[in-house]
Amino acid sequence: MLLDRxxxxxxxxxxxxxxxxxxxxxxxxxxxxxxNSSAHTAPIAQDGFLVIDNVSKAYPTPTxxxxxxxxxxxxxxxxxxxxxxxxxxxxxSTLLDMVSGFRxxxxxxxxxxxxxxxxxxxxxxxxxxxxxxxxxxSAYENIYLGIDSVWPDKPKAEKDAIARDHLALVGLSExxxxxxxxxxxxxxxxxxxxxxxALRPQVLILDEPFGALxxxxxxxxxxxxxxxxxxxxxxxxxxxxxxxxxxxxADRLVMMTNGPAAKVGEMMDIPFPRPRxxxxxxxxxxxxxxxxxxxxxxxxxxxxxxxx
Amino acid sequence: xxxxxNTASRSGAFAPNPAAKILQAxxxxxPTAVAVAVLLAVxxxxxSGEGATLPGPLQVLEETWDPxxxxxxxxxxxxxxxxxxxxVASLKRVAVGxxxxxxxxxxxxxxxxxxTLMFRALDPxxxxxxxxxxxxxxxxxxxxxxxxxxxxxxxxxxTAIWPxxxxxxxxxxxxxxxxxxxxxxxxxxxxxYFTKVLLPATVPYIFTGLKIAIGLSWLAIVAAExxxxxxxxxxxxxxxxxxxxxxxxxxxILYVGLVGLLLDKLISVVAKMVVPEG
Numbered sequence: 001m002l003l004d005r006x007x008x009x010x011x012x013x014x015x016x017x018x019x020x021x022x023x024x025x026x027x028x029x030x031x032x033x034x035x036n037s038s039a040h041t042a043p044i045a046q047d048g049f050l051v052i053d054n055v056s057k058a059y060p061t062p063t064x065x066x067x068x069x070x071x072x073x074x075x076x077x078x079x080x081x082x083x084x085x086x087x088x089x090x091x092x093s094t095l096l097d098m099v100s101g102f103r104x105x106x107x108x109x110x111x112x113x114x115x116x117x118x119x120x121x122x123x124x125x126x127x128x129x130x131x132x133x134x135x136x137x138s139a140y141e142n143i144y145l146g147i148d149s150v151w152p153d154k155p156k157a158e159k160d161a162i163a164r165d166h167l168a169l170v171g172l173s174e175x176x177x178x179x180x181x182x183x184x185x186x187x188x189x190x191x192x193x194x195x196x197x198a199l200r201p202q203v204l205i206l207d208e209p210f211g212a213l214x215x216x217x218x219x220x221x222x223x224x225x226x227x228x229x230x231x232x233x234x235x236x237x238x239x240x241x242x243x244x245x246x247x248x249x250a251d252r253l254v255m256m257t258n259g260p261a262a263k264v265g266e267m268m269d270i271p272f273p274r275p276r277x278x279x280x281x282x283x284x285x286x287x288x289x290x291x292x293x294x295x296x297x298x299x300x301x302x303x304x305x306x307x308x
Numbered sequence: 309x310x311x312x313x314n315t316a317s318r319s320g321a322f323a324p325n326p327a328a329k330i331l332q333a334x335x336x337x338x339p340t341a342v343a344v345a346v347l348l349a350v351x352x353x354x355x356s357g358e359g360a361t362l363p364g365p366l367q368v369l370e371e372t373w374d375p376x377x378x379x380x381x382x383x384x385x386x387x388x389x390x391x392x393x394x395x396v397a398s399l400k401r402v403a404v405g406x407x408x409x410x411x412x413x414x415x416x417x418x419x420x421x422x423x424t425l426m427f428r429a430l431d432p433x434x435x436x437x438x439x440x441x442x443x444x445x446x447x448x449x450x451x452x453x454x455x456x457x458x459x460x461x462x463x464x465x466x467t468a469i470w471p472x473x474x475x476x477x478x479x480x481x482x483x484x485x486x487x488x489x490x491x492x493x494x495x496x497x498x499x500x501y502f503t504k505v506l507l508p509a510t511v512p513y514i515f516t517g518l519k520i521a522i523g524l525s526w527l528a529i530v531a532a533e534x535x536x537x538x539x540x541x542x543x544x545x546x547x548x549x550x551x552x553x554x555x556x557x558x559x560x561i562l563y564v565g566l567v568g569l570l571l572d573k574l575i576s577v578v579a580k581m582v583v584p585e586g
Contacts, residue, residue, distance in 0.1 A: 100493065101492075102489065102492070119492075120489070120492040120493045120495070121493070121495055122493060122494055122495060124493075125493060126489070126493050128486060128489070128490075130486060132486040132487065132489065132490050134487060134490070134504065134505065134508070135584070136508040136584030137504070145494065145496075145500070145504055146494045148500075149494045149495060149496050149497065149500060150494065150495070152497075199494075
């Protein structure tokens with residue numbers, strides 16, 4: 001139902017963008033989607049693919065409990081690309097840690113295909129910001145280690161083929177035998193993505209994966225991720241600080257309020273047609289509407305209070 | 309010194325000929341040679357006065373040249389052995405004690421590194437025992453073993469084990485959280501975690517411990533042998549002192565120093581081969 005509506009809306013957008021005289025009705029239409037999108041927080045009825053159900057996280061301190069996240073509810077559809085944005089310290093990573101299983105919520109629960117998440121596992125692969133490749137293993141061995149651990153009974157030739165295929169997928173066949181120390185930041189992150197995808201995860205979790213990269217490499221990797229996602233149709237949860245990155249990649253953008261006791265402040269649909277391409281996305285007038293709305297949220301309504 | 313030569317020979321488009329290499333090595337050796345010469349000269353000066361209690365370098369050389377220096381492989385009765393055999397006897401004891409300490413120390417270190425419970429239980433004990441001077445163990449060791457040779461080996465063991473345990477434990481505790489997270493996501497088996505994550509991450513720390521331990525072992529064996537007797541460089545020194553030949557003591561000290569340096573280098577070489585490069 002939701003999907004239909006956004007498809008329908010994309011059609012309208014395409015029609016409208018051909019006629020500049022309809023500028024006003026175009027703006028009106030945008031405003032409608034925006035207001036609609038923030039209204040549909042948690043669809044009820046049947047359980048979604050990945051459900052973050054009224055999740056709270058608090059840490060006990062000597063002066064009482066410190067609430068990091070307060071009643072977060074999100075439903076992620078299968079194959080959806082979801083970005084989470086918010087100021088540092090708002091608990092984005094904590095939220096994703098509860099999806100990956102590194103932490104347990106103090107209230108509510110996270111369910112993947114109706115099964116509560118209790119521990120980390122290869123069905124929810126994580127791409128860490130600092131790469132987290134084992135420095136004593138080559139790029140190939142880093143990928144192979146995961147494959148071998150998840151499917152110990154597969155024949156060696158098959159495991160080898162999976163590792164090689166995924167190195168090729170991220171364009172690193174040549175660097176198979178190099179250690180992480182010999183790879184650039186961008187290459188390391190590619191290996192990390194290949195390691196994650198090789199295990200056919202149901203959800204791919206990326207915690208600011210491109211934060212440490214230079215702008216050119218970052219753009220390259222964003223486009224590569226977009227391509228891989230289009231081919232694999234894996235469900236992606238990604239933390240980012242970069243609004244443009246989110247607008248290029250995501251189907252939906254979750255904007256979180258400032259911590260402590262952070263909530264989902266606003267949910268934004270990003271209806272650009274796929275396959276996306278950076279230039280086309282950025283040329284769309286809607287791009288600036290969405291961008292301004294996100295900026296407005298982050299820097300005016302929930303501006304980071306530095307003098308805490 | 310050695311690294312300079314290596315980089316020079318690798319970075320150049322053409323390999324420098326052997327003569328140039330030797331010349332470079334000689335050049336690097338000059339400061340060391342000068343320092344040694346100055347040291348020997350000062351020593352000679354200090355010990356050439358009327359009432360000098362210690363021999364100067366020339367006198368040491370003169371008194372130990374025949375048979376100690378020129379015949380290190382001499383084999384006589386009992387403790388009457390050439391210096392080579394004295395050193396070998398000490399090295400054998402160190403080898404046994406040190407190997408035992410390495411095996412037990414690494415195992416205990418991993419145990420306290422992995423388990424918080426074990427760390428709480430055992431670490432205070434380690435911290436107390438590691439401060440006990442090596443020779444303080446000797447009476448207990450002699451009483452328990454009732455024989456001087458195993459007693460000396462036990463002293464080496466108990467001296468060498470603490471830095472190995474402590475460094476291994478610290479290494480395991482300092483495995484970057486990132487690597488542990490990867491292991492959790494991949495759901496690595498215990499064995500895979502041990503061989504692919506824990507051990508490679510800890511090996512540099514283990515070798516720090518092993519390097520400290522080899523120095524301590526060599527320190528302790530000389531002291532222990534002075535008390536236990538038998539063939540060995542420690543007792544040789546004590547025996548030479550008792551028979552009034554200070555020149556022999558000085559020569560033996562020089563050999564002890566050189567062997568200690570070689571042992572240290574040996575561990576470094578092994579470490580270089582084993583420690584994974586970042």
